Amino acid sequence: LKPIVKEKGFWVASIAVMLAIILIHYNILSYFGLLTFHSHVVSNLYGIALMSFAVLIANNLYYYRPRKMSYTFLLIWCVFFAIIATFLVDYVVGKIFATDSQLIHTLAIIQFFKLGFSFIILFSVTLTCLLWYTYADVHEENERRNQMLVLNKEAELSKLRQQLQPHFLFNSLNSINALVGTKPAEARRMIQQLSDFLRFTVRREDNQLISLAEELQHLNLYLEIEKVRFGNRLSSEFDCTPDSQNLKIPALLLQPVLENAIKFGLYDTTDAVNILLRSSVVNAELVVEIQNPYDPDTLSSSTGAGFGLKAIGKRLQLLYNRYDLLHTELNQNTFITKITIPQTQ
Amino acid sequence: MIQAIVIDDEPLARAIVLEYLQKYPNIQVIAECADGFEGVKKIEELKPDLVFLDIQMPKISGFEMLELLDHRPAVIFATAFDEYAIKAFDNHAIDYLLKPFSQERFEQAMQKWQTNYQGKNIKNEGVENFLAQSGFMASAQNRIVVKVRDKIKIIPTADLLFIEASGDFVKIHTSEGVFLKSKTMAYFESSLDSSLFVRIHRSYILHITELTRLELYEKDSYLAVLKNSQKIPVSKAGYSKLKHILGI
16 A cells, blocks of 8 residues: 555646645735735745645554544544644634735735635545545455465365376376276276275365374275386385274375385385384374385485475474474485374364 | 397386387397486497386486486487486487377387488487486586495485586585586586575585685685585675575
């Protein structure tokens, strides 16, 4: 929001009003028979003073705007400046043109009329500015709301995109395409698995708590699909203590970790890849460990270890406001991702 | 008989190509490979006419594999990359199949290949141009893949000292030794991170973290002294580039 005094239109209007005030004042003086140089000076001084105060008020309104329906303070401003504009100018003129008794006399006659006029001018300017600011506020608020809507939509879209994992999806479809011709029964099974997997992914709301056992089922589905894709190269082992399986975990938290481990294992080595998932209860918290083989010589920065885990670390931090929940370590040829999930209640 | 090799890390992805190829009795698939290492070996050994190539594969990508080849077969890419990421292909005489692809789309690609290459004993300029222009492979990975005799070596760009022009090759100097790669200086100049690698001379690209000081050599020419006290020449233009980057 910018101050109204930075608007060109404001200055054009102000100067127009000022000229009108000067003209009116001059005409009133001439009505009283004053057509002198002095009446010019007085009219100009009054017009300039009044409009200066109006600009001052307009400028101050940028910094201070009263809450709705508490305009007493503004009224006091207007009265105060109307008094100053009227009496100050009259006083100064009285000092300068002390000998022009006709002028001083006339000014005294119209003084109270001028006071009212000054007040009306200042009050109109104040109201106009208030309206302008209110309108600008509403406009800005709308803009902000629109921007937020756009941002929300983008976030939602990127979430969807991530959930659907296009690379995984298209490669799976490609495998199904191959199976349809040669092994239709297996193709059917894979379509079923892929559908179950996608349904689970789409249905879950973010951060919904489910039991580890439930999440493991989902992971199994994912692994089954990946095993069809990669054949004998991929194997997996689950080693979960029974008590850990009942603990709660945010839905879809482990799947990206597993995906990362598989990608990392499969793309950084050419050998068979065994993924090991262990879970246990430590200090009443759920600890899940995922291990994948790793080749220190390959060094792929874009598909590499840490890359896919950043988002997971961020999510854990947002959920639990702790930074110590994601831990990774390199153990010779094994990459270990360890996740701790605090149990609320 | 046309000889072809199918390279993809997923067995079923290879199977679908083989299935579609049954319609082409004059094409014989002489090998199937599950990764780029095997791919390089088989292509050099068997010198096929046509290669079906996946992009995301273990160890080295399909692009990196192509860079290592002396024998240049025609290539049809098959990938699950989205269309946006693969727009780079559009200007080149290479076709790509987006997985999953239909028999019809496959036949289109074969048609394009047949009109472009078959029977013409031309070098596969499409692949050459494509590799020369698409710097995104090396820079995106922050690594350079080279062949040392039969072994494939992956050099992280952080380990480079400098790159030296040498005829049709470049010499890649690292603390572990010098490796040859058949690429141009311009290729490396455009694909390496320009805030770290500066072309200081017609024949030299310097990794600036390796620089310790500059010595005046003759009027207007300098020598860059590296951490391992090797000295390489700096041209006048190279000196002003260095000054600009180092902020002196």
